[in-house]
Every structure is written in C-alpha cells, then in structure tokens.
Amino acid sequence: MKKYLAIAFSVILTACTQATAPTGVAAKFESIKDNDIALREFIQAMPKGGDLHNHLFGAVYAESWIKWAEEDGLCLDKTALAIRFPNTDGCGDLPTMKAALNFNQPLRNEVIENFSMRDFVPYAGWSGHDQFFATFADMAALPSRFGDMVAETANLAGEQNVTYLELMHTMELFETILPMVAGEPMTGDAEADYATLMNGSFGAALPEMITRARRDIDTAMARKDELLKCVTEDAMPGCSVEVRFLNQPVRTLPASAVYAHTIFGWELMAQDERFVGTNLVAPEDDFIALRDYDDHMEQLDYLYKNHGERNISLHAGELWLGLVHPSELRDHINNAVKIGHAKRIGHGTDIVFETNYKDLLKYMADNKIMVEINLTSSDALLRITGDEHPLKVYRAAGVPISLSTDDEGVARIDLTHEYMRGTQEFDLSYDQLKNMTYNGLRYAFVDDAKKAEMIKALDEKFAAFESQF
Numbered sequence: 001m002k003k004y005l006a007i008a009f010s011v012i013l014t015a016c017t018q019a020t021a022p023t024g025v026a027a028k029f030e031s032i033k034d035n036d037i038a039l040r041e042f043i044q045a046m047p048k049g050g051d052l053h054n055h056l057f058g059a060v061y062a063e064s065w066i067k068w069a070e071e072d073g074l075c076l077d078k079t080a081l082a083i084r085f086p087n088t089d090g091c092g093d094l095p096t097m098k099a100a101l102n103f104n105q106p107l108r109n110e111v112i113e114n115f116s117m118r119d120f121v122p123y124a125g126w127s128g129h130d131q132f133f134a135t136f137a138d139m140a141a142l143p144s145r146f147g148d149m150v151a152e153t154a155n156l157a158g159e160q161n162v163t164y165l166e167l168m169h170t171m172e173l174f175e176t177i178l179p180m181v182a183g184e185p186m187t188g189d190a191e192a193d194y195a196t197l198m199n200g201s202f203g204a205a206l207p208e209m210i211t212r213a214r215r216d217i218d219t220a221m222a223r224k225d226e227l228l229k230c231v232t233e234d235a236m237p238g239c240s241v242e243v244r245f246l247n248q249p250v251r252t253l254p255a256s257a258v259y260a261h262t263i264f265g266w267e268l269m270a271q272d273e274r275f276v277g278t279n280l281v282a283p284e285d286d287f288i289a290l291r292d293y294d295d296h297m298e299q300l301d302y303l304y305k306n307h308g309e310r311n312i313s314l315h316a317g318e319l320w321l322g323l324v325h326p327s328e329l330r331d332h333i334n335n336a337v338k339i340g341h342a343k344r345i346g347h348g349t350d351i352v353f354e355t356n357y358k359d360l361l362k363y364m365a366d367n368k369i370m371v372e373i374n375l376t377s378s379d380a381l382l383r384i385t386g387d388e389h390p391l392k393v394y395r396a397a398g399v400p401i402s403l404s405t406d407d408e409g410v411a412r413i414d415l416t417h418e419y420m421r422g423t424q425e426f427d428l429s430y431d432q433l434k435n436m437t438y439n440g441l442r443y444a445f446v447d448d449a450k451k452a453e454m455i456k457a458l459d460e461k462f463a464a465f466e467s468q469f
C-alpha cells in the first residue's frame with residue numbers, strides 16, 4: 001500500500017512539475033537569461049508595447065547633436081564643451097562645430113562625453129546626478145531639428161519592435177512663456193493665480209502660442225516621415241511606431257512659469273490629439289522643485305477639477321535617503337496620485353520612505369496607477385540598483401509597472417537594454433516581461449479605440465514571435 005501511495009505521489013509531483021515548468025518561448029527565455037548576447041538578440045526581436053517615459057531631448061544621442069550643429073553652422077564653446085548659437089556676425093571668437101571637430105577625434109570624444117554618461121566616473125563634487133542634468137544645458141539644435149529628433153527616436157524604437165512612444169517635450173516655454181511671466185507674483189492660491197495669468201499678457205498670447213505649437217508639430221511630423229521615407233517602399237522601421245507627446249513643464253522654474261506652461265499644455269491637449277498628457281520634469285530634489293511641490297499639485301488639482309480632466313503622469317519619488325532632507329521623502333508619491341491626479345508615476349524609487357507606504361501601494365494597486373521604471377536612470381542618478389530598487393515591492397503589491405528608457409541618448413542605452421537589465425537584475429520571467437510590455441500600451445494615454453488597435457497588433461506580433469520556439 002505504501003508503495004502505491006509513493007508511486008501516486010510521485011505521479012502527482014511529476015504532473016505538477018510539468019505543469020509549472022516553462023515550455024516553448026518561456027523555456028527558451030530561461031535558458032538564455034545569463035547569456036548577454038543571446039538575450040540581447042531575443043529581446044531586441046521581441047515585440048514591445050510602449051515606452052511611456054521618454055524625454056525627447058534626452059533621447060537624442062550626442063553624435064546627432066554634433067552632426068546637426070556641424071550642418072547648421074552652430075558654434076562650439078571649447079571650454080564648456082557646449083553648443084552655442086551664432087550671432088548675426090557668425091560664431092565670433094568661437095569656432096564653428098565643423099571647424100573645431102574636423103579631424104579632431106579627441107575633442108569629438110570630449111564633446112560626446114560631455115553630452116552623455118559615456119565613460120563617466122563620479123568624482124568629488126560631481127555625481128552621476130550632476131553629470132546627467134548638466135548635459136541638457138550644453139546640447140542645443142535649431143528648432144527646425146524637432147522633426148529630426150522625433151525621427152531618430154522613433155526609428156530606434158522601430159528597430160526594436162516597439163509599438164508606441166510617448167515623448168515628453170517642452171514647447172513655447174523658454175522663448176515665450178518664461179520671459180512673459182517670470183516676474184508675475186504668485187500667491188499659491190491656484191484659482192487666483194490662474195486668473196492673474198489668464199488676465200495678463202500670457203492669457204492674451206495663449207491662442208497664438210497654441211496655433212504656433214500645433215504648426216510646429218505638423219512640421220516636425222512631416223519632417224520625421226520624410227527622413228524615414230515613410231511614404232515610400234523603403235520606409236524605415238520608425239514609420240510603424242505610433243508617436244504621441246506629453247507637455248513637459250519644468251518644475252525648477254519660477255512658480256508663474258510652471259503654472260503658465262501647465263495651462264498652455266492643458267489647452268494644447270484640448271486642441272491637439274497628438275498631445276495626450278502632461279508631466280512635470282527636472283530634478284525633483286532641486287530647491288525650487290521641493291519648495292513648490294505642493295503648489296504644483298494644487299495647480300494640477302485646480303485645472304483638473306475646473307478646466308477639464310487631462311491625463312497626468314508625474315515624476316514623483318525620484319529621491320533617496322541622503323539626497324534630500326528625510327522629510328522630503330514622506331509624501332511626494334502620495335500627493336502626486338491623490339492631489340495631482342497622476343494616473344502614472346515616473347520612477348517612484350523612494351516609495352518605502354513614504355508615510356504609510358503600504359496603504360499607498362494598496363491605493364495605487366486598487367486604482368491601477370502605473371509606475372514607469374527606468375533602471376539605468378535610477379542607477380546613474382541615484383545609484384539605486386538591484387534589491388535597493390523597489391521594483392519587487394511594486395510587483396508584490398500588485399501595482400502595475402512598465403520599463404522605459406527615460407533619457408536613452410544621454411544614458412546611451414535603448415529599451416532592449418532596460419528589458420535585459422530588468423531580466424537579469426530582478427530575474428523576471430518571460431511572462432512577467434511580456435506583461436510589462438503590454439502595460440506600456442494598457443496605460444498609454446491614447447483614446448480607447450487606438451489602444452485596442454495597438455493591443456490587437458501586439459497580440460498578432462507576439463503570436464508570430466512565439467511560434468518560432
């Protein structure tokens with residue numbers, strides 16, 4: 001009797017083992033997890049949903065900034081290693097980029113490294129965080145290169161079988177809005193401040209700004225299609241990538257400029273379906289960003305309740321112990337989702353430092369608030385890797401997550417790299433990775449019909465991909 005029981009038990013055990021052991025594509029994935037080259041090949045070809053956290057200026061690689069500066073006659077400040085625009089009399093004392101870098105590979109290398117994290121090693125007084133954010137002040141291009149940037153980013157995505165891109169982009173801010181409102185005093189009362197801005201020169205100029213921004217997007221998208229040969233038989237991979245934009249107010253600027261730019265984005269979203277959301281950017285640990293954080297949330301709350309609901313994603317909790325005073329770690333994510341109406345959170349690295357973080361995780365899971373996780377960025381800026389990163393905390397709590405690139409040009413990565421990193425650092429299974437890539441479409445800010453269309457297309461791509469194994 002004992003023997004039969006043992007046999008029966010063994011049969012059950014074998015059946016259970018067979019039922020849970022990966023087969024087909026999942027087994028193939030498990031077998032190559034530790035082989036960088038094989039994993040790269042597999043994930044690059046694997047169909048992908050959306051990259052929902054991608055700053056257009058950060059997505060462009062240094063070589064492209066240099067190439068455009070050379071072609072457009074821009075100048076190089078060799079001391080700062082920064083691109084400068086020419087005056088009416090040309091570059092003056094500065095060389096043109098073309099002249100400076102002509103047959104000068106060492107200087108070219110220095111410029112590339114100044115525009116990125118390539119070969120960067122932190123040193124006393126200059127961290128990865130400092131290097132990362134400093135790049136943006138030195139890179140520059142003519143406004144006419146907007147379409148070139150979209151083309152580069154879309155094509156890199158297309159080469160990796162990415163379906164959808166949401167590109168964060170800043171329009172009209174530095175050239176128009178900031179000089180117009182910088183001196184405007186704000187009270188912190190979102191309703192009163194809205195009236196002040198709209199009754200002043202900003203409100204009067206807003207319709208013109210929206211018209212200009214929409215025209216600039218038309219021009220950029222046409223340029224992207226032209227560069228990628230989208231209406232020819234030689235259409236490049238980027239042509240198949242669906243592109244949308246998020247308005248990108250800069251949270252380190254004066255309160256009036258942040259609010260006015262947020263209002264600008266609110267109106268742009270109402271008028272142009274290519275702008276699908278808004279996201280506050282720039283270092284969250286900056287003095288002004290910290291000081292005004294709650295005011296920014298109140299501004300979003302006021303607009304959301306009084307001027308039409310919009311899609312909001314927020315960089316929140318991109319902080320860590322030591323970077324800021326501990327009191328700053330307690331409520332940014334909470335306030336972003338509960339006051340700022342964020343449907344998605346960017347980074348969210350400091351979640352376990354938030355007051356009552358388990359309740360917050362449950363709230364995010366119940367309300368399907370997704371976290372955009374940027375592993376290389378968190379490593380480069382905050383030095384958070386592996387078990388220090390809360391990816392597993394979010395997963396265990398049932399909070400939806402997706403992997404994204406943040407600034408692939410500055411970090412010199414791509415989305416495939418981030419999927420590889422997620423796989424190897426967190427031992428993700430094929431099904432977990434697949435679920436995350438679908439989240440990149442499920443939580444996209446497009447309308448329901450477009451979302452359903454993209455998910456169906458992704459289903460078909462996966463069926464074809466998986467049939468190989």
Ligand SMILES: [Zn+2]
Pocket residue numbers: 053055315346406
């Ligand atoms: Zn970001």
